[in-house]
Every structure is written in structure tokens, then in C-alpha cells.
Amino acid sequence: MKKVILAGLTLILAAAGTVYADGMVIPYPGRIINETGQRAVIWHEGKRETLVISTKFKGDPEEFAWIIPVPSMPQVSAGKDVLFTALEDLTRPAGRDVYPAPLGLGMGSISSDSVNRSVTVWSTAVVDIYDTAVLSATDVKALREWLESNGYEYPATREHLLKSYTDKNWYFVAAKVKAEALGYAGTSLREGHATPLVISFDSEQPIYPLKISGAAATWAIGQKIAGFSWEDGSTQQWSWSRSAAGQSGAEMLPVPGAVQLSVTNNEAFHGKRSLLVSPSINEFRLIRTIYNLQANRDYTLSLYIKAAGSGRITLGGAGTIGEEESAGTEWKRVSMVFRSKTNNAQVEINGSGFPGESVYIDALQVEGGKEVSEFKDEVESKYTPSNVSSSQSMELYIFADHKKSYPGFATDYAGYVTAKNIEKLAVGDDGKPWIDAKKKMYLTNLSRTMTAAQMTEDLVLSDAPDNKTVGGAGAWAGDGVRVWMVLLIPLAVEVYAVYWYIKKRRTQWKG
Incomplete structure (x- = not known):
């Protein structure tokens, strides 16, 4: 849609x-x-x-x-x-x-x-x-x-x-x-x-x-701002960082190949596809900017997660970090509330304890208010x-x-x-x-x-108050008065000069 x-x-x-x-x-x-x-x-x-x-x-x-x-x-x-x-x-x-x-x-x-x-x-x-x-x-x-x-x-x-x-x-x-x-x-x-x-x-x-x-x-309240179920086969601008929640500086620099993001049809809570996270390190963070928010409003971020092991997951939004939750072999919904400071905010998914495991994420949405509602189909395009x-x-x-x-x-x-x-x-x-x-x-x-x-x-x-020309438009653009002034005045001067010269010569001849 x-x-x-x-x-x-x-x-x-x-x-x-x-x-x-x-x-x-x-x-x-x-x-x-x-x-x-x-x-x-x-x-x-x-x-x-x-x-x-x-x-x-x-x-x-x-x-x-x-x-x-x-x-x-x-x-x-x-x-x-x-x-x-x-x-x-x-x-x-x-x-x-x-x-x-x-x-x-x-x-x-x-x-x-x-x-x-x-x-x-x-x-x-x-x-x-x-x-x-x-x-x-x-x-x-x-x-x-x-x-x-x-x-x-x-x-x-x-x-x-x-x-x-x-x-x-x-x-x-x-x-x-x-x-x-x-x-x-x-x-x-x-x-x-x-x-x-x-x-x-x-x-x-x-x-x-x-x-x-x-x-x-x-x-x-309850307005769906963004929803992702990755049915189009793309990662939809989600990216990853090495950092865990609260880390900064050099710790946030990604390690090439440390986390693989892809879309799979092997597992899905909603539809036929989900986002597959394949980390080779103990901690990772997925991030994305969400648009069309209102400043100083509360929003709820929620998603479903499933993993082969028993790692931990923490959500974040606009600088706020939620409570840590466990993830297991069955689909589980986790959520957190954050307050947006501007009309866009960065949301994040922090994971730990999943090295070498497959982590599946699906049916992620951001909605207005502090209550979680049923997931709807994707409602945010990648339009910025x-x-x-x-x-x-x-x-x-x-x-x-x-x-x-x-x-x-x-x-x-x-x-x-x-x-x-x-x-x-x-x-x-x-x-x-x-x-x-x-x-x-x-x-x-x-x-x-x-x-x-x-x-x-x-x-x-x-x-406008007047019809004065601007930007080079003028006589040749149709201003009749200026056209006649530009053409006729020099001609009149020249005709008068010829007339004066002839008249003077005739006076001299008569003399």
C-alpha cells in the first residue's frame, strides 16, 4: 500500500x-x-x-x-x-x-x-x-x-x-x-x-x-507511526553497531562482518519473512531513525523476537533504554515507552549473549501513546x-x-x-x-x-501595486510606451537635426 x-x-x-x-x-x-x-x-x-x-x-x-x-x-x-x-x-x-x-x-x-x-x-x-x-x-x-x-x-x-x-x-x-x-x-x-x-x-x-x-x-493515541515486517525482502534501512546499550566512542565502531543482517523466509511471526540477525560477537545493537513523530510525545516501540539460545534483549528510543528481557526459542513480544524530543528519533535493539546464534525479529512497530496494540502491516515507507x-x-x-x-x-x-x-x-x-x-x-x-x-x-x-518590469523585461517584452520612446525620440532628434541643417543652409544661400 x-x-x-x-x-x-x-x-x-x-x-x-x-x-x-x-x-x-x-x-x-x-x-x-x-x-x-x-x-x-x-x-x-x-x-x-x-x-x-x-x-x-x-x-x-x-x-x-x-x-x-x-x-x-x-x-x-x-x-x-x-x-x-x-x-x-x-x-x-x-x-x-x-x-x-x-x-x-x-x-x-x-x-x-x-x-x-x-x-x-x-x-x-x-x-x-x-x-x-x-x-x-x-x-x-x-x-x-x-x-x-x-x-x-x-x-x-x-x-x-x-x-x-x-x-x-x-x-x-x-x-x-x-x-x-x-x-x-x-x-x-x-x-x-x-x-x-x-x-x-x-x-x-x-x-x-x-x-x-x-x-x-x-x-x-495508538496511531501507527512505523511498522516493519520485512515482507519486501530488504532490511529497510536498519543498520548495526558493535556497541551495547550506553556505550559510546570507539566501542561503537562496527567490526566488519561481526553482525550479518538479512531477511529470511525460514521464520516469521507475521507474513512470510522476518529480519535475521547473525552475530559473531557477544553484543550488538541495531538502529534506525523513525520520522513523522511529534516532539514531547510518548511512543511505544514493540517487536517480536525469537532466538536459538537464551540471550537478552533491550529496546531503546530517543536516548531512553528499556528494561532487559530474555529471548527464547518461541516468539516473544517485548516493548518499551520513550518520549520523542523532536519530530524524529533513533530507536535501537540491543542484544547480548547471542554469539554464533540466529536471532529473528518480526512485527516491529512504533505507535503513539503508552499502550501496545495489535501489529498492523508495514505503515512507514523509506521516504525521508x-x-x-x-x-x-x-x-x-x-x-x-x-x-x-x-x-x-x-x-x-x-x-x-x-x-x-x-x-x-x-x-x-x-x-x-x-x-x-x-x-x-x-x-x-x-x-x-x-x-x-x-x-x-x-x-x-x-x-501587484504596479506593472513595472523586473529582471530585464521591458520595452521588447511589450511595454508599448517604452518602445515608442526608445524608437521615436532618437528618430525625432535626427529629423530635427536634418531640418535645422537644411534651414541653416537655405538662410546662408539667401544671404
């Missing part, structure tokens, strides 16, 4: 499983993806908006998914990367107005069946490499059920973000990479590029749906939510009747562009321009770096 991460201005992008900003990106469990930037082109004319969204990321996504909220029924098509390249060339600034400090779906096809009457799937279509669906919902929990039934696992800690859109009766565009597209588009995806999406919808003002990329704000705590670059290109602005964004470029030059920016596979431009439009290029914690509102773009 995929996880949902929220992501921003280039709309969310991720490997099948996680979602963030002006859309959600969802990486499939066991895959790693980090969004590094977002880009969007907004064309607003009359009361109609066309949003072209793209994203930049690093990782190994085998699948890619977006969920994008819009205020009215949308039409969806594929865009071209060359549009952004052409706009970069056009708006490359000679100077810029800068703020003093920057602020800081998955597997298979999409089902057209609603989970219940609270979710309506208005249409499904294949758009370039994506399977897409347009849906709406009157109940946020029903929407989450639809997402989960179609391979998306949306975290409960972000449900309030979806609710902010269902309460306003917005629509959602869900898009995921087709399995067969991985063959011909896999290289591009692995290099951090995916086909842009073009979404057209009615809107009174230019709007960019950013709030959905915001940080998690809710927290629930860098866009929650780290800054992302965001870039918006807005075509409208007037220069646009938004608090906190730098204006890198501003100026009119003729209809002919607009259409020449990019051409579709059918040979037609990317947009049908009937007149010159004012292009504003806004940029900013920001974190998920700063993505608290959708961006409703307003008119």
Missing part, C-alpha cells in the same frame, strides 16, 4: 506512496524519494485557470503518484518539460527584487468505483504515463478509504489537510504512473523528472493549492520527509492581465509577453501551442524557499 506525503509548488511528486504541497506525493513502501523543488505555470484569463505542474526529486521511485486539490471540476492533460526550460531562458534575470531573507498513487490502475456515496469518481483517463481520476468527497474519512482501497495510505496526522478541501467542496485529481510506463519512462523518473500535468478549472483568481503540502498537525524540516525551492510562472505578487515571494521577472512569443514557448505532440494565446499577457516569475511547516495556506495571487 502506498503512503501519502504532501508536497508543493510543482505539485507533489513522490514515489508511489506519499504526498506533500499543492498536491500529495506517495512513495511505495521500501522506496526512497526526496522532493527537492517544485515548479508551476499558472495561466489565468477571465475566470479560467490552467495549471501546469512539475517537480524535481531525488530517489529510486518505481512508481509515482499525485493528489492535487482544485476549487472546481478540472480537465486534465499532459504537459511538456520544455515549457519550463523556455520560461527559464525567457526570465533569466539581469537583476531581481529580493526579500531580505527567504522563508523558510501507485500500483495498478485507479478504480472508478466509489467507496460509498460520500466519494464520487467523476472520470478516469489515461494521460501520458499516468492513470488519472477526478473525484470529490463530502466526508474526509470516506476519501481516505477511497485512497487506501486504491493503493494510497494517507496518514491520519494529515487528515485535517484533506478536510480543509472537502469542507470547501473542492475536487481532487489523483494521478499515478502506469506499471507499463516504467519501462519507457523509468530512466526519466529515476533522474528526478516526471511528465508535467496540465489541469484546467474555473477560478475567480489565480490560485495555487499549497496547503495540502503542509506539515502534520494532529496526533492520536526532508521537505518537512528542510527547505524546498519553489518557482511560479504566472500569466495574467496584470503583474502578480504574494507576500514572502521574490519577483525574479515581470513584463508583458506577446501572444506569438507565448505560443512559441512549447508545442504539444499534436503540433499545437501549449496554450491558445489571443493577446499579450503579463508574465510574473515568483520564487521562494520554504518548509512544509510554512505551507499553511493556498496561494491566492493578487495584483
